[in-house]
Amino acid sequence: MEFLLTVQSTPTAFADRHIGARRQADVDTMLKAIGYDSVDGLVDVAIPDSIRQDTALKLQDALTEVQVLAELRKLASKNKTAVQMIGQGYYDTVTPPVIRRNILEAPAWYTAYTPYQPEISQGRLEALLNFQTMVQDLTGLPVANASLLDEATAVAEAVLLMRRANKNKTAKDGKTVLDSDLLPQTIAIVKGRAEALGFEVEIADLSAGLPDGDINGIVLQQPGVSGRVFDHSVVIADAKERGALVTVAADLLALTLITPPGEQGADIAVGTAQRFGVPLFFGGPHAAYMAVREGMERTLPGRIVGVSKDNAGVPAYRLALQTREQHIRREKATSNICTAQALLAIVASMYAVYHGPEGLKAIAETVHGHARTLAAALKKAGRELTSESFFDTLTVRVPGKADKVIGAAEARGINLRFIDADTVGVSIDETTTPEVLSAVAVAFGAGPVGDAAGFELPADVVRSSDFLQHPVFNTHRSETQLLRYIRRLSDRDLALDRTMIPLGSCTMKLNATAEMEAISWPEFASIHPFAPDHQTAGWRELIEDLEADLTEITGYDQVSIQPNAGSQGELAGLLAIRGYHLSRGDQQRTVCLIPASAHGTNAASAVLAGMKVVVVATAADGTIDHADLTAKIEANKDVLSCIMITYPSTHGVYDADVREVCDAIHAAGGQVYVDGANLNALVGLAQPGKFGGDVSHLNLHKTFCIPHGGGGPGVGPVAAKAHLAPFMPGDANKAAHEEGHGVAISASRYGSAGVLPISWAYVKLMGGQGLTDATKSALLAANYVASRLDEHFPVLYTGEGGLVAHECILDLRELTTRTGVTAEDVAKRLIDFGFHAPTLAFPVAGTLMVEPTESEDLAEIDRFIEAMITIRAEIEQVASGDFTLEKSPLRNAPHTAAAVVYSGWDRDYTREQAAFPVHHLKQDKYFPPVGRIDGAAGDRNLVCSCPPLEDFEN
Numbered sequence: 001m002e003f004l005l006t007v008q009s010t011p012t013a014f015a016d017r018h019i020g021a022r023r024q025a026d027v028d029t030m031l032k033a034i035g036y037d038s039v040d041g042l043v044d045v046a047i048p049d050s051i052r053q054d055t056a057l058k059l060q061d062a063l064t065e066v067q068v069l070a071e072l073r074k075l076a077s078k079n080k081t082a083v084q085m086i087g088q089g090y091y092d093t094v095t096p097p098v099i100r101r102n103i104l105e106a107p108a109w110y111t112a113y114t115p116y117q118p119e120i121s122q123g124r125l126e127a128l129l130n131f132q133t134m135v136q137d138l139t140g141l142p143v144a145n146a147s148l149l150d151e152a153t154a155v156a157e158a159v160l161l162m163r164r165a166n167k168n169k170t171a172k173d174g175k176t177v178l179d180s181d182l183l184p185q186t187i188a189i190v191k192g193r194a195e196a197l198g199f200e201v202e203i204a205d206l207s208a209g210l211p212d213g214d215i216n217g218i219v220l221q222q223p224g225v226s227g228r229v230f231d232h233s234v235v236i237a238d239a240k241e242r243g244a245l246v247t248v249a250a251d252l253l254a255l256t257l258i259t260p261p262g263e264q265g266a267d268i269a270v271g272t273a274q275r276f277g278v279p280l281f282f283g284g285p286h287a288a289y290m291a292v293r294e295g296m297e298r299t300l301p302g303r304i305v306g307v308s309k310d311n312a313g314v315p316a317y318r319l320a321l322q323t324r325e326q327h328i329r330r331e332k333a334t335s336n337i338c339t340a341q342a343l344l345a346i347v348a349s350m351y352a353v354y355h356g357p358e359g360l361k362a363i364a365e366t367v368h369g370h371a372r373t374l375a376a377a378l379k380k381a382g383r384e385l386t387s388e389s390f391f392d393t394l395t396v397r398v399p400g401k402a403d404k405v406i407g408a409a410e411a412r413g414i415n416l417r418f419i420d421a422d423t424v425g426v427s428i429d430e431t432t433t434p435e436v437l438s439a440v441a442v443a444f445g446a447g448p449v450g451d452a453a454g455f456e457l458p459a460d461v462v463r464s465s466d467f468l469q470h471p472v473f474n475t476h477r478s479e480t481q482l483l484r485y486i487r488r489l490s491d492r493d494l495a496l497d498r499t500m501i502p503l504g505s506c507t508m509k510l511n512a513t514a515e516m517e518a519i520s521w522p523e524f525a526s527i528h529p530f531a532p533d534h535q536t537a538g539w540r541e542l543i544e545d546l547e548a549d550l551t552e553i554t555g556y557d558q559v560s561i562q563p564n565a566g567s568q569g570e571l572a573g574l575l576a577i578r579g580y581h582l583s584r585g586d587q588q589r590t591v592c593l594i595p596a597s598a599h600g601t602n603a604a605s606a607v608l609a610g611m612k613v614v615v616v617a618t619a620a621d622g623t624i625d626h627a628d629l630t631a632k633i634e635a636n637k638d639v640l641s642c643i644m645i646t647y648p649s650t651h652g653v654y655d656a657d658v659r660e661v662c663d664a665i666h667a668a669g670g671q672v673y674v675d676g677a678n679l680n681a682l683v684g685l686a687q688p689g690k691f692g693g694d695v696s697h698l699n700l701h702k703t704f705c706i707p708h709g710g711g712g713p714g715v716g717p718v719a720a721k722a723h724l725a726p727f728m729p730g731d732a733n734k735a736a737h738e739e740g741h742g743v744a745i746s747a748s749r750y751g752s753a754g755v756l757p758i759s760w761a762y763v764k765l766m767g768g769q770g771l772t773d774a775t776k777s778a779l780l781a782a783n784y785v786a787s788r789l790d791e792h793f794p795v796l797y798t799g800e801g802g803l804v805a806h807e808c809i810l811d812l813r814e815l816t817t818r819t820g821v822t823a824e825d826v827a828k829r830l831i832d833f834g835f836h837a838p839t840l841a842f843p844v845a846g847t848l849m850v851e852p853t854e855s856e857d858l859a860e861i862d863r864f865i866e867a868m869i870t871i872r873a874e875i876e877q878v879a880s881g882d883f884t885l886e887k888s889p890l891r892n893a894p895h896t897a898a899a900v901v902y903s904g905w906d907r908d909y910t911r912e913q914a915a916f917p918v919h920h921l922k923q924d925k926y927f928p929p930v931g932r933i934d935g936a937a938g939d940r941n942l943v944c945s946c947p948p949l950e951d952f953e954n
Helices: 002-009 014-018 024-034 039-046 065-077 097-104 122-139 151-165 184-197 233-241 326-332 342-380 402-411 434-443 479-491 513-520 537-554 566-583 600-608 626-635 658-667 722-727 753-789 813-819 823-832 858-880 897-901 911-915 935-940 949-953
Strands: 175-179 201-204 215-222 245-250 268-272 288-292 304-309 315-320 393-397 417-420 423-427 558-560 591-595 612-616 640-646 671-676 695-698 718-720 808-811 847-850
Touching: 014 753, 024 039, 024 753, 024 858, 039 753, 065 513, 065 537, 065 753, 097 342, 097 479, 122 288, 122 304, 122 315, 122 342, 122 479, 151 175, 151 184, 151 215, 151 245, 151 268, 151 288, 175 184, 184 201, 184 215, 184 566, 184 600, 215 233, 233 245, 304 935, 342 393, 342 434, 342 479, 402 417, 402 423, 402 434, 513 753, 537 558, 537 695, 537 718, 537 753, 566 600, 566 640, 566 671, 566 695, 566 718, 566 722, 591 600, 591 626, 600 612, 600 640, 612 626, 626 658, 640 658, 658 671, 718 722, 753 808, 753 847, 753 858, 813 858, 823 847, 823 858, 897 911
Parallel strands: 175 201, 175 215, 215 245, 245 268, 591 612, 591 640, 640 671, 671 695
Antiparallel strands: 268 288, 304 315, 393 423, 417 423, 558 718, 695 718, 808 847
């Protein structure tokens, strides 16, 4: 008993839970394989002295999990929850507990990676296909993507899509016209993007008709931010007659009652699925959507889930048209979107599955009925409504009394929208009760509400078509049914809760439960992004604290957490550079140098920032080719804006010449953008803001433990030196940008704030020493993998002392030449061992990039190494003629249970080799639900909505 008490009184440091290989015996084993006596000795050789930081991180000492949760409780208590009726694109909603607990808070869902390996992603792909089908049905358009980042940036994507898709000679280069009833944050985002790309945007009241001049495209809002609902078909027809394309930003819940955009003739529909069960989260993460008419699907930004077949003819899901991915298209990209909001899209899709068409329509009718009830009470009291045709939002004129009305409502625990001194907005949602309606009426000086009277939707906007008729939306009505459906889908996937995901460049490390716990607390999750500051003190304190810690970690002077994806952080950094050059009168500085090895989104972001991309060659050893760099600098010295470099490089090594590169760019008048995707190999050891960087983006969904969620959410803060601080992201909800700030990047001031408690908790749990130890452990793990596998799969690039950074590239090209076995064959065969594949064919075709992360223990790393060595032996079986490549377990991988038990088994290898290539799998075996998928067939016959169930039953 004394021993137990002693153990309990000395809690284990969180870093010892986060870092997998923490036991000294394991560390010694790994060091011996690499040939070093100590981790510090390994680090001293791997990382160039020229960039090493000379002081420890000045962060708060590490806290325990109990202490961190107590601190989060204190911060949460400083936020004031209220009945949120501000609207403006954000609504309170009810997340069904079965969805909250079993998806939003379930590691099987939130630790999954982007479904680039579809055979082990069938569950989340089906859920995303449900999302696409839901959007297509509700918008009346035939093709939707699997989510975008937020509504405002989705509208910006739609505007760019219209500008490249419009082939009308007169309209092609015309202006983009935004309806004045669009969400203010949407208008701000579009204007910011347009300024960088140099096209005209005009704001007009489109209910009064189109303005004069050539028009490329128009954007309408249904319902408008004022609440107004009107028949768009006339203005849409007029726009089409003048050669313009049409986008409608539409509320999905309203579309259960209102004629959908597709039926009114729109080309594109965009919006958010937030009110389908996704909490307010102080502004995000929320799943935006985009749907398009037929013929535009191959230019649609974002990801599309499609239906194909596997090698046994079984229907299977995959990401369709994968060559559309922006990291592949680089400077030819039309969007820099490389992530989405998959987890939140899945929540929204399950909300639709849970409620079905009747349930969604009933919610919409209740919301509309409550809005009508309030409108009747206000009108009876003599209050003026700006529109008598609305769905859920009323705009009320109260000359000179807006502050008084809003104060009276707040005193009753209700937030209303301040529009101006004479005008107040009220938005109804599914949580609104009759008691709340009466309290709002009293705040306006009206009597308690009675029955709804009048204010019916006009007949010309009422929806007549059916929606969500597929069985998936009409089957899972009981909680038992839905719970089993969710479990069935998650069982089809491989996520981090089952296995190591050794993805180079993607850092699939532990997402600790304690870090995740606070995100669904009401004091964090139920706060409107535009709530008054005095109600959000806890949120802002947490955010300011996190920004300060990230500033210390990176060595920069300022951090903004607004960008809601890494790609958006890149754009923010480049726009800050652009703003800086413009402020100095250097309008001509528009050339961005990008090494050939860089992340593909770098080039795409540069294009969106209005820059011209010039590629710098890579030398044979994987570093930047200095001769080519010097030549490119000289050729562009008068127009050079910046260089974008990733450090450590995308090749997984610490380039010793990084300071020389930075100095050469600065000498030519340019700025240095350091892509922070690999910051997990620097934290505590080197700071990009100190070794030459002017600006960086960071990935909180990598280095700082926000989970990937099957392809989002992400957060991509931007960090900058003081001279760029005036050009950091502004607030999209303000009519004019705050002085000293640049263009807005995301719709809400703090982007995807809802997941920031995760990173805040991670930093506090680890402390400066723990974060530094994590970096060292990541280097140890990667070099251990490289040293153990090098004789089987040569490591392509190494740095000082033959060492790698946090990841290594395994070169299969010679093996492929000799045997025909490809890196993809190895990736698919790893599934039979229960592993997600490493990064395939990036940054070098014919290779696999492996990143074990600091969170994996030695046994799991050794299990992966054993799998790779076993696969190497199978490659030799092909080489020696034991079986042909086409009849090998490699080319036929992965093996489903159905394939293994098939009575007609006639392959040249045994069932045991197929399913149980190593002994331990007999106790713990994952069988993929489908075999290798024919991607080309799926692209040739594009199906992007739920297929008839009989396709699967047959």
